[in-house]
Structures are given as C-alpha cells and as structure tokens.
Amino acid sequence: MGRARKSSTKRATLADVAKVANVSAITVSRVINQPGKVSPELGQRVQEAIDMLGYIPNQSASSLASARSGVIGVSIPSLSNVVFNDVLRGIYDVAGASDYKVLLVDTHYSPLEEEKMVRTLLSQSPEAMIITGGDQTRACERMLAKAGMPVVQIMELLEQPLDMNVGFSHYQAGYDVALKMLATGCNQLGFVGARMDARVQQRMAGFVDALRAKNKLNQEYIVTTPEPSSIALGGELFRSLLSASSGAVDGIFCCNDDLALGALFESQRMNIKIPTEMSLCGFNDFETSAYVNPSLSSVHVPRYEMGVKAAEMIINVLNDKGVADKTLDIGFEVILRQSSRASVPPQ
Structure with a gap:
C-alpha cells in the first residue's frame, strides 16, 4: 500500500504523456509550445492525456530550450x-x-x-x-x-x-485642479493627502505652486499623513483641516477619491453644504464618485x-x-x- 501510494503521487513526466497519447515526446512538446503546428485531432489527444495525468509542463526547462519564457x-x-x-x-x-x-x-x-x-x-x-x-x-x-x-x-x-x-503629469494635474477650483469662486483652498508616495507628492506640489502663483497659498491649509488612505481617514483629515483653518477653507482638493468621499460624508454629518459652503475635488474618478449625492468632482485618468x-x-x-x-x-x-x-x- 505504501509503495502504491508513493507511485500514485509521483509527478507525471513528458514521457508519461507521450506514452498515454501514443506519440513521441517531441510531439507532446510541440502541442504544448506550438499548438498551431499540429492538427486539432492530435492536439486534442495529447491534451486529454495531459488532463488525465495532471501533467504540469516544466516552464523553466522550456524557457531554457527556447530562450523564450x-x-x-x-x-x-x-x-x-x-x-x-x-x-x-x-x-x-x-x-x-x-x-x-x-x-x-x-x-x-x-x-x-x-x-x-x-x-x-x-x-x-x-x-x-x-x-x-x-x-x-x-x-x-x-x-x-x-x-x-x-x-x-x-x-x-x-x-x-x-x-x-x-x-x-501628476504635477500638472494638481496645478490644473487648483486653477479650476479658483475659477469656480473658491478663495481659500486646502489640500488633504495620505500615504504621500511620490505621485501624491507631485499632485500636492502642482496644487501648491498654482496657489502660490495666484497669491492664494496658506501652508496651514495643507494637511497630510503617511497613513494608508481610506474613507474613514478622509473624514478625520477633513475635520483636521477645518480646525487648522478655523473654518475659513471653502474648497478642498483631496489626493484621491477615498479621502474625498470621506470628506463628503463628514461634511454631511457636520451640516456643511456642498458646494455652496464648501467645494470638494478628488482624484482617480472612481465609478462611485459619479453616483454619490452630490456627485464628486475628480481627476479622470484613462x-x-x-x-x-x-x-x-x-x-x-x-x-x-x-x-x-x-x-x-x-x-x-x-x-x-x-x-x-x-x-x-x-x-
């Protein structure tokens, strides 16, 4: 019984497949690596043997032989x-x-x-x-x-x-968001960011530079954290920014839609009217962003x-x-x- 169990769990080889399909090992290899070069009938016969034996091709050996993985x-x-x-x-x-x-x-x-x-x-x-x-x-x-x-x-x-x-350009995206939000009538813009990887930092840099160019930058209105982004964190950072600005901020650019959705939900809990009292914009344009109420402005990337x-x-x-x-x-x-x-x- 012990020998039988050991034999039954032995990994099938290319030669095993060839024997069951009654073809050469070269033919089996061709079916696996170049199926277009064999007839459908032969390919099916070899595939049935592969399925029956549970054969797994040795990709490393195949790559070594063909120089292509x-x-x-x-x-x-x-x-x-x-x-x-x-x-x-x-x-x-x-x-x-x-x-x-x-x-x-x-x-x-x-x-x-x-x-x-x-x-x-x-x-x-x-x-x-x-x-x-x-x-x-x-x-x-x-x-x-x-x-x-x-x-x-x-x-x-x-x-x-x-x-x-x-x-x-994440930098240009952040820059353009600032200009668009200013053009809608916002005067005191803030930024909310999380995780702060290189791409988020580029978005923030573009946003900050655009505000600086318009003499609208207030560094106290920039709130960031290295924590991973989430909707819940968006609500927390939203409250932090309102506290830092004493409620003066009238528009917020969030580094992604997770944070922006959190800010939106928190604004509703705080009875802050969007967009008449506060404008919000996210980034990434998740499907959800178009269907929340009010729908969320965002940056769409293909x-x-x-x-x-x-x-x-x-x-x-x-x-x-x-x-x-x-x-x-x-x-x-x-x-x-x-x-x-x-x-x-x-x-």
Missing part, C-alpha cells in the same frame, strides 16, 4: 488599491491576446520591497517588465539595465525613463488605456516591430461635478 513581469505598489485594477486589466488583455503570461508582484509602496520583488521576477526569466513610477533604488535600476529587456514605467510621466514610459499601451509597447519590441515614441503622455481630465460650484445651475 513567454512571461511579462509586472510590479505594482498594491494589489488592494483598486486604482491598479483597470491598468492590470489592460495589460492582461493585450498580453493574453499575444499568448504572453503575466507574473505580478506587490511592492507595498516600498522602493526596497520593489528591489526585492524585481530581483524575484528577474529570476523567473521574464522577457520584459512593466513597473510602476520612477522611484526605483539604484540597485533596482542596475538590475533592470543589465537584464537587457524591454522595460515600461507606468502611472507617471518621467523626464528620464529607464527605457519606455506611459503616464501623465488607466485601462495606460495598461493597454504599456503592454502594446512591450509586445511590439518583443516582435521586433519597434516603438515610434518611447514616451507616451496618456493625459488626464479634471471633471467638475455637483461638488464644485461651477456645476451648480444658476438660480
């Missing part, structure tokens, strides 16, 4: 942040259509963790990498340079990308398209088609809704 490594700061869902969907859609697999890692918004995760990804012999932002460690940059593969940095526009870049373009750049380079422009500004749009005064119809 069929894998694209993707590094993002957070698997729990829904901001990256649309980006990943775009990457997966393009990669899957081109028969590439995606190997995904979470860096937890830490450059050191990113360095560690990139090293792990590179050990799996990916053919290309898509990474987030431009705040990699020097060691991480060196690893990617020595890997000699296509690399696309996403989510922000970089002056000196490692290779290719698809993103937008995140799905960003993922698509990044993956298309990778696929084009891997297929020797080249890329006409290695830097792509995907753009953004400041959408004013009912939480901004400009969207209130005249009485």
Whole structure:
C-alpha cells in the first residue's frame, strides 16, 4: 500500500504523456509550445492525456530550450488599491491576446520591497517588465539595465525613463485642479493627502505652486499623513483641516477619491453644504464618485488605456516591430461635478 501510494503521487513526466497519447515526446512538446503546428485531432489527444495525468509542463526547462519564457513581469505598489485594477486589466488583455503570461508582484509602496520583488521576477526569466513610477533604488535600476529587456514605467510621466514610459503629469494635474477650483469662486483652498508616495507628492506640489502663483497659498491649509488612505481617514483629515483653518477653507482638493468621499460624508454629518459652503475635488474618478449625492468632482485618468499601451509597447519590441515614441503622455481630465460650484445651475 505504501509503495502504491508513493507511485500514485509521483509527478507525471513528458514521457508519461507521450506514452498515454501514443506519440513521441517531441510531439507532446510541440502541442504544448506550438499548438498551431499540429492538427486539432492530435492536439486534442495529447491534451486529454495531459488532463488525465495532471501533467504540469516544466516552464523553466522550456524557457531554457527556447530562450523564450513567454512571461511579462509586472510590479505594482498594491494589489488592494483598486486604482491598479483597470491598468492590470489592460495589460492582461493585450498580453493574453499575444499568448504572453503575466507574473505580478506587490511592492507595498516600498522602493526596497520593489528591489526585492524585481530581483524575484528577474529570476523567473521574464522577457520584459512593466513597473510602476520612477522611484526605483539604484540597485533596482542596475538590475533592470543589465537584464537587457524591454522595460515600461507606468502611472507617471518621467523626464528620464529607464527605457519606455506611459503616464501623465501628476504635477500638472494638481496645478490644473487648483486653477479650476479658483475659477469656480473658491478663495481659500486646502489640500488633504495620505500615504504621500511620490505621485501624491507631485499632485500636492502642482496644487501648491498654482496657489502660490495666484497669491492664494496658506501652508496651514495643507494637511497630510503617511497613513494608508481610506474613507474613514478622509473624514478625520477633513475635520483636521477645518480646525487648522478655523473654518475659513471653502474648497478642498483631496489626493484621491477615498479621502474625498470621506470628506463628503463628514461634511454631511457636520451640516456643511456642498458646494455652496464648501467645494470638494478628488482624484482617480472612481465609478462611485459619479453616483454619490452630490456627485464628486475628480481627476479622470484613462488607466485601462495606460495598461493597454504599456503592454502594446512591450509586445511590439518583443516582435521586433519597434516603438515610434518611447514616451507616451496618456493625459488626464479634471471633471467638475455637483461638488464644485461651477456645476451648480444658476438660480
């Protein structure tokens, strides 16, 4: 019984599949790696043998033999942040259509963790990498340079990308939000930020510079925390900003929609009328933002398209088609809704 149990749990081999399907091992390998080169009938017979035996191909051996892994490594700061869902969907859609697999890692918004995760990804012999932002460690940059593969940095526009870049200017987005809110009649604008990663800091810098240029900046109206963003935290920071400004603030730019929604809900609990007494604007334009009451102004970024373009750049380079422009500004749009005064119809 002991010997039988040990035999039954033995991992199936390529030779086992070939024997059951009554074909050569080379034919099995071709069915797995080049299915278009075998007849549908033969492919089905081999697949049935694979399914019956529970055979798992040795990807490492296959990659070594072909010098192609069929894998694209993707590094993002957070698997729990829904901001990256649309980006990943775009990457997966393009990669899957081109028969590439995606190997995904979470860096937890830490450059050191990113360095560690990139090293792990590179050990799996990916053919290309898509990474987030431009705040990699020097060691991480060196690893990617020595890997000699296509690399696309996403989510922000970089002056000196490692290779290719698809993103937008967070600085300009923050700048434009300030100008739009001032144009609606706001005079005392504040900023609320959480986590304060590099991209949030860029948004804040643009917002602050725009206010400074208009002589409207009050540093006491800038409230930030390194804590992770949440709706509950948005309500807390909203109260903190009102306290710091003695209630003088009449418009708030929140670094994301989580905080903005928290501020909106807290304003309702405090009987502060939006937008007549206070204007609010978020960032990321979540679906929820358009359907709360009042609907929330936000900055829309075409995140799905960003993922698509990044993956298309990778696929084009891997297929020797080249890329006409290695830097792509995907753009953004400041959408004013009912939480901004400009969207209130005249009485």
